[in-house]
Amino acid sequence: MPGSTVTDEVELIGTGRGGGGGSSGDSGNSGGGGDDWKGPSGSARVPQRAYVTGMTIALAGILMFFMALVSAYIVRKDMPNSAWVPFNVPRILWLNTLILIASSFTLARSRSRFLANDSAGFRHWWGVTTILGIFFLAGQVIAWRQLAAAGVFLSTNPASSFFYVFTAAHGLHLLGGVLALLFIAFRPTHRLTKGTATEVVSMYWHFMDGLWVFLFLLLLLGR
């Protein structure tokens, strides 16, 4: 994953509030091991690595949610008398998939600009990523509208049910990602340093990208 090293204290555009609590003098690295953190308050001061840990854990939970849906898909498809009608994915999904994959590259680019202390480059590629994310969501909505125009709805047949469930669940998660991108672009973060915030959002975004590619392949090849 690009830039997944824990570069907590990198401050580029931040507000100068290291960790958001009090002074940034005690950054919790006073002698190795990483277990030597002492902070005055959890609400005011949490070690930056906790956010990376938290995102890793959250992704594990999200993965379990989607794997439950995927296993339901596999089981349901092979039921006797399943009434399963193989489903042709709308062609625009190819374009959407390309857009989302491209957004991972622009985000990685943005992170590396950030780590190189290039503020303008970071902002530029961050913005491009956000726009690509919005394009993807718009593309998914267009796919839904095309299906609806063709008379394929949520309850039409099991394959279409799963298509809507997968795309809606993934789309909601990606909408959260877009909001996080926008939030970081426009607002200073309080408890996270900019370095942690961009790292955590990158983890989430790449994961959602990979998850979509997996779901897309499942819909294409597993129909």
Next chain:
Amino acid sequence: MSSHAHTGHAVVVEPSGFIRKYIFSIDHKVIGIQYFLLALTAVCVGIVLSLLMRFHLVYPGAHLPLVSGGIMTPEQYLALVTMHGTIMVFFVLTTAPQGGFGNYFLPIQIGAPDMAFPRLNMLSFWVTFLAFVAIIAAFVVPGGAPISGWTGYTPLSGMGEVTGPGEGMGQTLWIVSISLFCLASLLGALNFIATTIDLRAPGMTLFRMPLTVWGWFVTAILGLLAFGVLLAGGILLLLDRSAGTSFFLPAGLVVNDQLQPHSGGSPLLWQHLFWFFGHPEVYIAILPGMGVASHVLSTFSRKPVFGYRAMAMALCAIGFLGFMVWGHHMFLSGMSPYSGFAFSVLTMSIGVPSAIKTFNWIGTLWGGKIQFKSPMLFALGFVSLFVSGGLSGLFLAQPAVDNMLHATYYVVAHFHLVMGVAAIFGIFSATYFWFPKMFGRMMSEPLAKIHFWFTFVGAYCIFMPMHFVGLAGGIRRYADATGTTYAGVLQPVHMFMTYAAFITGAAQLIFLFNFFWSLKHGAIAGKNPWNATTLEWITDSPPPIDNFGGDYPSVYRGPYEFSVPGYRQDFIPQNLTPEQAALLK
């Protein structure tokens, strides 16, 4: 330490307004108490429901004041079954040990000022609260509470009002409630894991964590991996009910002479998704209790936990195996005998870490200077109930035996002892043990002991005979078995269990009285009334807003250094430096 100068200045200001301090608080201690009170409310509702059921089983024709229509219908009985199970499993057994005590004591025991994400923590509680409101609302909507049991089996739970009263709005509210609960539990689990990994005090290595923390940590990992699966199932079920999809609903179902418009769904798919969550859920309820029992047995035996590492590893092993045995709930679903065999062997293999734990609990007691204080009594009760309830699990784990015992009272007796009452004893032990820390006062010891003996003997009186009702063919969830000869002859046993249930239920009033009376009138506890070693006992009772008054501890030793040879004091707190400890020689 250089950081002390800094931390000494950074005083966390307690919010002054009532709302920010007690309602929408981000302090893990307040949130822990909120979870505890939610569970206390839920358990009162749950007990009333169970007493109504016990009453109905013995006097099926009696007129009841609370029941609409006077005499309880079978559907109303099923609604009681459903709501009792749901409320107890989710809002008591999951909420109190993990959300309540875990929230309150995990950060303190690892020397942290709060959870890693305090606002997320507040959100977890309030979403749980919403879930509770939704489930309670199911009582008062048209049609009343759902009737499909706490497992919500499809197709009964997926078709709407046609399948019975309560299957309309009531069942929808049930699904909404459970889904919200899943969401809240996922957020909570995330917080618990991140806190345990990243917020430990200096020197608090993984194998210096109290076993309570191990219990909450492993439980949180189970919750993280299990609740998402139930959430997915809940969403699909909701779509089946409201959007006309057919994930779980087969074609050609005729209910009440009406052909249902579904096609090709799989009711077993719901069972798989549900039990993939449902079996880890059993351990979510019991693992915190195991942690508390180990902790309390050690403290009141004045001995270190016997085989501490084995205890921690056994918790992990139980958690790990817990994900591979869900099929034993479905032996009778037509599963392949090979799958059944695999699930059976895996299930029985959980007996190994369970036996390690029991052996080590006894090893902890062996030769100890045992103090029979109320937390200790309940911890001993926990071990007793866990063993008696767990042994019947070995019988049920075998498909051949399960063929006969499935859906009988034998199963009900098994899971009530091992997961219900044992976990409740863990909660009681934790309450009596930590009440002094949480509220600064002691609970009444004589009342606690009366409460213990009534509850301990009562629980066995209710659930031991229940095994024999099951062996004799008594089927669970039947509202009235008096009409058949084979089950009708069991009525005297049912009568005995019902009397025992009412007496045991009444005995819980002693606990409630003790709890609320002691809040105001209990003896002042002081910092460390039990002479215990872990970090929560070095701070004030109740702890200040930042837990340690700015003076965060470092840890120099394991959590259970009791009766160390050569020391004048029979306990050495975890934060004592070697130099400080040397003064105790």
